[in-house]
Amino acid sequence: MKVFVADKLPQESIDELGTLVENVENKPSITASEMDSGLGEAQVLVVRSTIVSKECINNSPNLALIVRAGAGVNTIDLEAASNAGIYVANCPGKNSIAVAELTMGLIISLDRRLADNVIDFRDGKWNKATYGKADGLFGKTIGIVGLGGIGREVVKRAKAFGMPVIAWSRSLTPARAEEMDIAHAESVEQVASECDILSVHLALNPETEQIISGEILSKLRDGALFINTARAGVVDEDALFEEVRSGRIRAGLDLLSDEPEVKQGPVESRFQELEGAYVSHHIGASTRQAQLAVASDAVDIIRGYINEGKVRNWLNRCEHTEAPWKLVVRHYDKPGVIANVMNELKKADINAQELKNVIFDGKKTACCTIQLDTDPSRQVLSNIRERRNEVISATLIPGEN
Numbered sequence: 001m002k003v004f005v006a007d008k009l010p011q012e013s014i015d016e017l018g019t020l021v022e023n024v025e026n027k028p029s030i031t032a033s034e035m036d037s038g039l040g041e042a043q044v045l046v047v048r049s050t051i052v053s054k055e056c057i058n059n060s061p062n063l064a065l066i067v068r069a070g071a072g073v074n075t076i077d078l079e080a081a082s083n084a085g086i087y088v089a090n091c092p093g094k095n096s097i098a099v100a101e102l103t104m105g106l107i108i109s110l111d112r113r114l115a116d117n118v119i120d121f122r123d124g125k126w127n128k129a130t131y132g133k134a135d136g137l138f139g140k141t142i143g144i145v146g147l148g149g150i151g152r153e154v155v156k157r158a159k160a161f162g163m164p165v166i167a168w169s170r171s172l173t174p175a176r177a178e179e180m181d182i183a184h185a186e187s188v189e190q191v192a193s194e195c196d197i198l199s200v201h202l203a204l205n206p207e208t209e210q211i212i213s214g215e216i217l218s219k220l221r222d223g224a225l226f227i228n229t230a231r232a233g234v235v236d237e238d239a240l241f242e243e244v245r246s247g248r249i250r251a252g253l254d255l256l257s258d259e260p261e262v263k264q265g266p267v268e269s270r271f272q273e274l275e276g277a278y279v280s281h282h283i284g285a286s287t288r289q290a291q292l293a294v295a296s297d298a299v300d301i302i303r304g305y306i307n308e309g310k311v312r313n314w315l316n317r318c319e320h321t322e323a324p325w326k327l328v329v330r331h332y333d334k335p336g337v338i339a340n341v342m343n344e345l346k347k348a349d350i351n352a353q354e355l356k357n358v359i360f361d362g363k364k365t366a367c368c369t370i371q372l373d374t375d376p377s378r379q380v381l382s383n384i385r386e387r388r389n390e391v392i393s394a395t396l397i398p399g400e401n
């Protein structure tokens with residue numbers, strides 16, 4: 001088996017991969033366009049932020065698994081992967097602390113204008129007069145949008161700073177908020193209206209794109225801070241630019257829509273002109289601790305795939321099939337029984353969407369649940385039930401949809 005590594009991983013993890021498979025191709029500096037022509041023999045691809053395009057997927061006939069050594073998968077064409085039957089998995093939670101640390105770092109830096117302090121010092125300027133006017137963070141309300149792994153780590157750190165928390169997350173209930181000792185908001189708008197610092201921690205997908213709209217930003221108080229360590233696409237960047245340019249709010253951003261693809265090189269951005277924007281170089285996950293944790297999780301996912309044929313954190317699995325019917329067949333556990341049931345369904349042109357076979361103790365009998373897109377006729381059911389030396393029972397139940 002060949003594993004292709006298309007981003008920088010710690011050497012320890014590359015070595016560990018080498019103990020699992022015969023061939024590891026380590027190309028940490030490869031670009032997305034270089035990958036478009038395909039990955040040859042590789043069955044497994046490990047990436048960080050390098051874009052995995054539809055072209056790359058369609059030109060890689062041997063690819064079976066893509067592991068995102070990190071959290072966000074918006075850089076991978078999930079639809080193309082699903083259409084090609086390629087598993088996509090990620091490593092959530094392994095870099096949450098690192099991103100939460102950067103979030104707090106950006107907040108403190110903005111409050112004390114640390115970056116400008118340093119720039120002036122290096123420039124031979126001493127300016128306690130200007131930089132000695134910070135507001136302070138104690139008692140300031142932080143608003144958090146998205147209480148996934150990172151959002152929750154930010155809550156812990158904000159509390160340690162004496163900052164009350166108000167949060168919105170799609171599954172946050174008032175009861176859960178009370179348990180977490182934070183205020184529950186009904187909407188993103190409510191968070192923005194009631195906080196001094198707004199920090200967003202959502203995955204980017206079609207539903208969250210520009211969820212921090214111009215209108216949401218306009219709800220922020222004068223002098224508020226906006227922090228984005230999630231993805232550039234979750235905020236209306238034009239509106240953000242205008243709000244920061246006007247001086248009404250300031251922003252700490254780890255991501256920009258036009259950030260360079262390469263890890264080192266020139267950068268040009270309209271945000272460079274803004275005193276109120278502190279931009280870090282998409283380094284949220286880039287601590288050694290986080291990188292080791294993420295890479296070791298990625299290797300573990302590959303190990304599980306090789307040894308057990310199972311993909312942990314499989315993301316592009318259809319959670320709810322639209323199959324309206326379930327056929328539950330209890331049967332004797334011998335060769336050909338399921339094939340014969342499937343053959344009856346095939347003859348009636350009925351498509352099976354998912355199939356699960358579980359064996360009883362003693363390994364003589366089993367139960368097979370098949371999700372169907374159409375309900376089988378009485379005749380089809382009777383054909384299945386008639387195979388008495390194979391089938392114990394066949395029950396049709398309506399699915400959940």
Ligand SMILES: NC(=O)c1ccc[n+]([C@@H]2O[C@H](COP(=O)([O-])OP(=O)(O)OC[C@H]3O[C@@H](n4cnc5c(N)ncnc54)[C@H](O)[C@@H]3O)[C@@H](O)[C@H]2O)c1
Nearest residue numbers: 071072146147148149150170201202203207229230284285
């Ligand atoms: N700056 C960095 O280097 C860096 C590092 C890690 C993660 N990230 C970004 O941060 C994001 C969050 O990371 P995490 O580890 O907390 O992930 P997570 O999966 O634990 O949390 C994701 C959050 O997004 C919410 N969400 C997802 N889809 C949604 C939808 N359609 N509507 C409403 N809410 C939705 C979830 O409910 C959850 O609160 C990642 O997806 C990634 O884009 C950035």
Ligand SMILES: O=C(O)[C@H](O)COP(=O)(O)O
Nearest residue numbers: 048049069070071072285
């Ligand atoms: O989603 C993530 O995990 C981060 O954006 C990290 O990206 P990176 O692995 O390219 O640093």
